[in-house]
Amino acid sequence: MIPLSWYLIFAAALFCIGLYGVLARKNAIGILMGIELMLNSVNVNLIAFWRYRAPNGIAGQAFAIIVFAVAAAEVAVGLALIISIYRRRSSVVADEMNLMKW
Amino acid sequence: MSTELLIWLLPLPPLLAFFLIVLFTNRYKGLSHSLAVGAALLSWLGSMVVFFQATRAEHLGSHPFVSVLNWLPTGEKWFQIGIRIDPLSAATLFFVAWTVLMIFIYSVGYHNYGQPKGDHDQKGLQPHGATVADEHGHKHLVPSIEPMYSRFFAFIGLFAFGMYTLVVSDNLLTLFVGWEIMGLCSYLLIGFWYQKPSARAAMIKAFMTTRVGDVFMLLGIAYLYTSVGSLSYSDIFKPETLHLLASTPAIGGFLGFSAAGLIGILLFIGTIGKSAQWPLHVWLPDAMEGPTPVSAMIHAATMVSAGVYMVIRMFPLLQAGSEGGHLTTAMSVMTVIGAFTAIFAATIALAQNDIKRVLAYSTISQLGYMVAALGIGAYVAAAFHLLTHAFFKALLFLGSGSVIHGVEHGVLHTGEKVDPQDMFNMGGLRKKMPVTFWTFLIGGFALSGFPLITAGFWSKDEILADAFANGHWVVFITLALAAFLTAFYTARQITLTFLGEPRTASSQHAQETTWTMTLPLVVLAVFAISIGWIGISESFPVIGGLVPNFIHEFVGSTLAEIPESIPFSFVPLLVSIIVALGGLALGWWVYRDQKAGAEDPLKRMLGPVHNLLKNKYYFDEIYDTIFVRPAYWLADNFTNQILDRGIIDGILHFVARIASNVGHVFRNYIDKPLVNGFGDFVGEGIKRVGRGIKVIQTGKVQQYLLMALVLAFGAMFYFVFALFGH
Amino acid sequence: MTAEQIIFLIVAVVTLVAALSVVISRNLIHSALWLILTLFGVAIFYVLLEAGFFAVIQVIVYIGAIAILFIFAAMLTRRVMQDTGPQSNTNWWIGALIALFLLAGIVFILLSWRGSTTPLAELENQSGRLSQLGLSLVSPDQYVLPFELASVLLVAGMIGAIFVAGDKKQ
Numbered sequence: 001m002i003p004l005s006w007y008l009i010f011a012a013a014l015f016c017i018g019l020y021g022v023l024a025r026k027n028a029i030g031i032l033m034g035i036e037l038m039l040n041s042v043n044v045n046l047i048a049f050w051r052y053r054a055p056n057g058i059a060g061q062a063f064a065i066i067v068f069a070v071a072a073a074e075v076a077v078g079l080a081l082i083i084s085i086y087r088r089r090s091s092v093v094a095d096e097m098n099l100m101k102w
Numbered sequence: 103m104s105t106e107l108l109i110w111l112l113p114l115p116p117l118l119a120f121f122l123i124v125l126f127t128n129r130y131k132g133l134s135h136s137l138a139v140g141a142a143l144l145s146w147l148g149s150m151v152v153f154f155q156a157t158r159a160e161h162l163g164s165h166p167f168v169s170v171l172n173w174l175p176t177g178e179k180w181f182q183i184g185i186r187i188d189p190l191s192a193a194t195l196f197f198v199a200w201t202v203l204m205i206f207i208y209s210v211g212y213h214n215y216g217q218p219k220g221d222h223d224q225k226g227l228q229p230h231g232a233t234v235a236d237e238h239g240h241k242h243l244v245p246s247i248e249p250m251y252s253r254f255f256a257f258i259g260l261f262a263f264g265m266y267t268l269v270v271s272d273n274l275l276t277l278f279v280g281w282e283i284m285g286l287c288s289y290l291l292i293g294f295w296y297q298k299p300s301a302r303a304a305m306i307k308a309f310m311t312t313r314v315g316d317v318f319m320l321l322g323i324a325y326l327y328t329s330v331g332s333l334s335y336s337d338i339f340k341p342e343t344l345h346l347l348a349s350t351p352a353i354g355g356f357l358g359f360s361a362a363g364l365i366g367i368l369l370f371i372g373t374i375g376k377s378a379q380w381p382l383h384v385w386l387p388d389a390m391e392g393p394t395p396v397s398a399m400i401h402a403a404t405m406v407s408a409g410v411y412m413v414i415r416m417f418p419l420l421q422a423g424s425e426g427g428h429l430t431t432a433m434s435v436m437t438v439i440g441a442f443t444a445i446f447a448a449t450i451a452l453a454q455n456d457i458k459r460v461l462a463y464s465t466i467s468q469l470g471y472m473v474a475a476l477g478i479g480a481y482v483a484a485a486f487h488l489l490t491h492a493f494f495k496a497l498l499f500l501g502s503g504s505v506i507h508g509v510e511h512g513v514l515h516t517g518e519k520v521d522p523q524d525m526f527n528m529g530g531l532r533k534k535m536p537v538t539f540w541t542f543l544i545g546g547f548a549l550s551g552f553p554l555i556t557a558g559f560w561s562k563d564e565i566l567a568d569a570f571a572n573g574h575w576v577v578f579i580t581l582a583l584a585a586f587l588t589a590f591y592t593a594r595q596i597t598l599t600f601l602g603e604p605r606t607a608s609s610q611h612a613q614e615t616t617w618t619m620t621l622p623l624v625v626l627a628v629f630a631i632s633i634g635w636i637g638i639s640e641s642f643p644v645i646g647g648l649v650p651n652f653i654h655e656f657v658g659s660t661l662a663e664i665p666e667s668i669p670f671s672f673v674p675l676l677v678s679i680i681v682a683l684g685g686l687a688l689g690w691w692v693y694r695d696q697k698a699g700a701e702d703p704l705k706r707m708l709g710p711v712h713n714l715l716k717n718k719y720y721f722d723e724i725y726d727t728i729f730v731r732p733a734y735w736l737a738d739n740f741t742n743q744i745l746d747r748g749i750i751d752g753i754l755h756f757v758a759r760i761a762s763n764v765g766h767v768f769r770n771y772i773d774k775p776l777v778n779g780f781g782d783f784v785g786e787g788i789k790r791v792g793r794g795i796k797v798i799q800t801g802k803v804q805q806y807l808l809m810a811l812v813l814a815f816g817a818m819f820y821f822v823f824a825l826f827g828h
Numbered sequence: 829m830t831a832e833q834i835i836f837l838i839v840a841v842v843t844l845v846a847a848l849s850v851v852i853s854r855n856l857i858h859s860a861l862w863l864i865l866t867l868f869g870v871a872i873f874y875v876l877l878e879a880g881f882f883a884v885i886q887v888i889v890y891i892g893a894i895a896i897l898f899i900f901a902a903m904l905t906r907r908v909m910q911d912t913g914p915q916s917n918t919n920w921w922i923g924a925l926i927a928l929f930l931l932a933g934i935v936f937i938l939l940s941w942r943g944s945t946t947p948l949a950e951l952e953n954q955s956g957r958l959s960q961l962g963l964s965l966v967s968p969d970q971y972v973l974p975f976e977l978a979s980v981l982l983v984a985g986m987i988g989a990i991f992v993a994g995d996k997k998q
Contacts, residue, residue, distance in 0.1 A: 001830060001832070001833075001947075001948060002832055002833055002836050002876070002948075003944065003945055004943070004944050004945070004946050005938050005939065005944035005945065006836065006840075007873070007877070008938050008944065009934075009935055009938060010840050010843075010844070010873075012930075012931055012934040012935060012938070013844055013931060014843070014844065014847055014866075014870075015930075015934075016927040016928070016930050016931040016934075017844065017847040017848055017850075017851060017927070018847070018851075019811075019923070019926065019927045019930065020851055020920075020923050020924055020926075020927040021850065021851030022804070022807065022923075023804055023807060023808055023811075023919075023920070023922070023923030023926065023927070024804075024851070024916045024917060024919070024920035024923040024924065025851060025916065025917070026916065026917045027856055029856060029898065029901055029902055029905065030851070030856065030859060031804070032898070033850055033851070033859055033860070033863050033898060034850075034851055036863065036867075036890075036894065036898075037847055037850065037851075037863075037866065040866070040867065040870050040890070043870070043882075043886075044870060044873055044874075047873075047874060047877050047879050047882060048877060050879075051877045051878060051879065051948070051951075052946045052948060052949075053943070053946060055949055055951050055952075056952065058960060058961060058964040058970070058971070059971075061879070061882075061961050061964075062961070062964055062965060062970070062971040062974065062975075064879075064882060065885075065961070065965065065975075065978075066971075066974050066975070066978050068885060068886075068889055068890075069978040069979075069981065069982060070978065070981060071890075071894070072889055072893065072894060072982070072985075073981050073982050073984075073985030073986075074985070075894050075897060075898075076897065076985050076986065076989045077985045077988050077989050077992070079897055079898070079900075079901040079989070079993075080988065080989035080990070080992040080993035081992055081993075082901060082905060083901060083904055083905065083992075083993045084992045084993050086904070086905040092905045094802065094803060094804055094917070095802050095804075095917055095918075097801070097802070097803070098800060098801025098802050099801060100799070100801040101799060101800055101801030101802075102796040102797070102799040102800075102801075804917065804919075804923075805919065808919060808922055808923065808926070811926050812922070812926065815926065815929065815930065815933075819933065
């Protein structure tokens with residue numbers, strides 16, 4: 001019998017690791033990976049809540065399905081962008097994309 | 103139209119003519135003189151109607167034509183001005199209207215209306231002639247039209263307004279107004295040819311000298327007003343008022359005069375100035391710089407007469423306080439000055455060569471007669487002489503103008519460079535200018551007092567008779583002597599000018615003047631003969647009593663009591679006939695053979711005295727040294743340098759400097775640092791803040807996210823924990 | 829400590845370590861591989877939560893597509909065959925701080941929340957669950973709208989990705 005809180009804490013930890021990745025990684029692709037981790041933690045949260053709090057409903061599952069789809073689309077577009085940027089500037093270091101600097 | 107309304111309207115036509123000419127018709131010479139002469143005609147017509155009414159009115163003296171209106175509010179009462187025609191002003195109105203009209207008509211011809219424009223004529227100089235070619239192609243100079251033709255008529259129009267105003271006034275204030283207007287016009291007209299330096303000097307001299315008199319007169323008027331509270335004749339001449347004035351001592355016990363005496367003397371000083379009595383006589387001879395109609399009108403017939411008119415009018419005041427025929431102080435002063443002036447001016451006239459100068463000194467002398475007559479109490483005689491003198495003196499001046507014109511014609515014709523006004527360049531003009539000659543002769547006889555047929559005889563005889571009858575021996579002898587000299591210099595003048603042979607080529611080619619000039623001469627000559635017959639004393643042998651002594655009855659009724667008729671005595675009559683005929687004969691005899699270029703015989707006779715006379719007793723030089731030069735010195739050194747430039751300019755510069763310094767301080771210490779500084783500070787400050795803050799925009803997405811998260815979590819935890827107090 | 833709990837703990841630790849390696853690893857390919865392991869761990873969690881379908885989906889979609897995509901992208905954007913320098917940027921410590929802070933906060937909330945100790949209920953209708961899910965995604969009164977939107981999103985993403993990353997040299 002695994003308490004819900006364990007799942008939730010795990011999801012929180014995963015989320016925070018992902019957040020750290022987003023904030024601290026230099027490589028743009030690394031940032032995207034961090035985002036993926038965050039999305040996964042969200043999914044875990046959703047499924048856990050569904051299982052423990054409303055196992056007879058469908059909402060949790062449907063939501064999770066949609067999150068899957070969105071994550072996939074987002075990664076595709078993001079990576080396409082990164083490749084396009086790489087083509088122009090020959091770099092994927094996030095810090096070097098500072099055209100919006102003052 | 104009532105008589106009073108007509109009297110109000112009398113001064114207006116010339117004033118209207120003045121304005122119309124100045125504003126509109128200055129360029130149109132014919133229209134201008136038509137306006138002026140038409141205006142003079144209208145006023146003349148009105149004056150004749152008024153005079154006629156006045157002669158028919160009963161007791162005009164005690165019930166004059168009066169009309170007043172409220173003019174200035176002064177506390178509880180109104181200061182009133184109005185018109186008043188009593189016998190004195192009616193008689194004055196008569197001669198003023200006639201002489202003004204005649205002189206206006208004369209001026210048309212005098213200024214050569216109808217003649218071509220001059221070759222080199224400029225405004226401000228006398229016309230010099232125009233070259234015309236006759237049918238043979240011969241070119242010769244003819245007189246040219248005056249360039250400032252319309253201006254002249256405008257000025258004499260204004261002058262006529264002033265004189266009419268003075269005559270019809272019923273109070274001293276409007277009299278003074280008319281007096282001053284005439285003073286102004288005299289100034290303007292003496293200096294009519296303003297580019298001549300002598301004319302400019304003369305106009306200023308005239309104005310300044312009469313001003314001296316006017317200041318004292320104004321003092322007298324002010325004193326009178328404060329004493330009586332009114333300036334109207336009807337108020338001043340009330341017996342109670344006169345009595346009060348006579349018994350009150352003058353301000354500050356001035357020399358023991360009574361108030362009436364001091365006022366009278368102050369007013370008389372105005373007459374000394376205006377009527378050119380000694381010591382303020384110096385301006386009148388110089389005033390001959392003006393055109394001859396000006397000399398005739400202003401300086402013979404009207405303006406100088408105004409001075410005498412005023413003292414005649416104020417006679418009750420001058421006489422106030424005298425008991426039983428004794429002369430008051432004011433009257434004694436008048437007598438002395440008048441008699442002295444009469445003989446003084448007559449002596450100077452002997453030595454003058456300019457035809458107009460002789461007449462100028464003659465005018466001064468005759469005015470002295472009138473003043474002396476009034477001084478000894480001969481009211482009617484003075485008024486009578488004023489009346490007759492106006493006519494024959496105007497006639498003489500106009501005649502002299504005609505002579506000068508005739509000789510100038512000769513000067514232009516021959517091209518000779520002679521002074522057309524010098525009598526020693528004339529001669530024989532009786533043949534060339536007959537009308538002028540006969541009229542001038544009549545005028546000259548009238549001036550000399552030729553017995554019976556000339557007006558001057560009757561009026562002069564009246565004065566002498568009065569002096570004799572009242573026992574004023576000194577006055578009688580002085581005036582008789584002056585009459586002798588008058589006759590002498592008149593005969594001198596006529597002989598030199600008209601009789602004998604022409605002494606220069608110009609007089610040889612002299613020509614009679616146009617009808618506009620000779621017609622007035624004839625009219626005035628008629629008056630010069632006939633006007634005397636209205637004053638034949640009733641007790642005169644043979645003819646006395648045939649005609650009533652109109653003047654005595656009429657003018658005398660102006661006073662509260664008609665003066666008594668003088669009892670007839672042969673002495674003054676014989677004396678006046680002897681001096682008149684004797685003077686004329688002597689004058690003719692001395693000069694009958696005067697040759698061209700010869701010296702004046704009088705020079706030999708009088709020797710060094712002649713020089714003194716010719717230089718007018720050096721009075722001009724004396725006044726120059728005593729008054730004029732010191733005044734200039736004072737004006738330049740004190741008023742100009744010290745007062746004006748030093749003090750007033752100094753104050754102004756000082757204030758300006760202070761203002762400038764204050765401005766500097768404001769600019770540099772307040773405006774620039776504070777106001778500008780504040781504005782700049784705000785702008786700079788914002789820029790600096792912006793520059794400081796912009797660094798957070800690094801362009802790096804992760805940093806944006808960091809910042810967002812920090813702030814978001816901060817806010818969230820604040821709200822969750824601080825507000826809900828977990 | 830039941831067997832389930834032990835398995836949970838082991839899998840949790842492995843997943844978290846793998847996740848940590850994802851964000852710390854210097855080599856991008858290594859990160860991608862660690863990501864695969866993390867995703868796999870999450871899939872096991874789905875199994876533990878009796879959501880087998882999701883586990884499968886996780887493996888197919890995430891690991892099979894997304895992770896592979898990551899590897900492709902990493903390879904396509906390499907400058908040199910070796911990565912240079914540390915992978916953390918200058919302000920990594922703020923990020924770490926925030927992450928820890930957030931973690932602490934969430935844990936704190938979770939532990940004080942009563943719902944954390946909800947007992948596990950039995951799942952009914954075990955066999956019909958998948959068809960139930962499928963039906964819910966297409967029935968008009970349930971979740972067809974999000975489903976359709978998600979498909980539109982996928983299409984748009986596809987087109988966008990092709991367009992953005994496409995070779996523009998014509």
